[in-house]
Amino acid sequence: MGWGWNVNITVTLGAHNINKNEPTQQVFHVGHWVIHPKYSGYTSENDIMLLKLKPRAKLTKSVSYIPFARYKERVEPGTMCQVAGWGWTSRSRDVTSVLMEVDLKVQHENICEDSFKKYYLQQSMICAGDENGKKAAFRGDSGGPLVCNGKAHGIVSYGPQNSIFPKVFTRVSYFERWIRAELRKFALQDRPDSPSSV
Known part of the structure; x- marks a missing residue:
């Protein structure tokens, strides 16, 4: 390709x-x-x-x-990670010209399985977000790294249509x-x- x-x-x-x-x-x-x-x-x-x-x-x-996570290297639920980007800063499509960063917690797999059903694949995806629903990776942040313990463990991939929690990240170690x-x-x-x- x-x-x-x-x-x-x-x-x-x-x-x-x-x-x-x-x-x-x-x-x-x-x-x-x-x-x-x-x-x-x-x-x-x-x-x-x-x-x-x-x-x-x-x-x-x-x-x-930044080093990326190795094959079979997993990040545990509860781990705080960082994601940065120039994406929307609100659901009303506010934008930023400066790089923004948020801390997001790795969630248990069932949180994303409940939200996305068969589309969430544990093996190749990571579930993360702020359960208080106040901060998230959002539109325009796609492709940015989810950094956990000094390594790129995830890549911003997708989320729910009408809310900001939870978010799905491509699991780098799987690839x-x-x-x-x-x-x-x-x-x-x-x-x-x-x-x-x-």
Whole structure:
């Protein structure tokens, strides 16, 4: 997937206020991307995509990396995690130009199973949110990381139509093998003798 589409994707790293041209920002064109081959827009199954930046990002005080959860590494219910983004800040579609962050608690699986029935898959999804219904990842935050104990455990995926609790996150650890296999392919493309590098 990702071949032959006439799409120009850019990624901005090191941003805080997206309406300003901050000196910390690094802007990249995406050289290649891979959508999970079994992604379903209908059920949000396998909601994960990899982007390859060109050239590589420069690590600075404002641009760093975060390790992701390994295969079979799970985060326990009750764990407090953080999610950040520039998505809506209210159900009335208020927007923000500065990066916002909220703390969300990993919930027991049955909370999301009750809300989403057969669409919630324990193996490949994480259930999280603020049970008081006051804060959440929301529209525009999709694709952002759910960071727990210093690792990216989830990716903002979907939530209920008419409320902000609970939210479903793609479980990164479930996809570790696929991610590593795709990264190996990316590395092969960078070799001087590869057809795509000519």
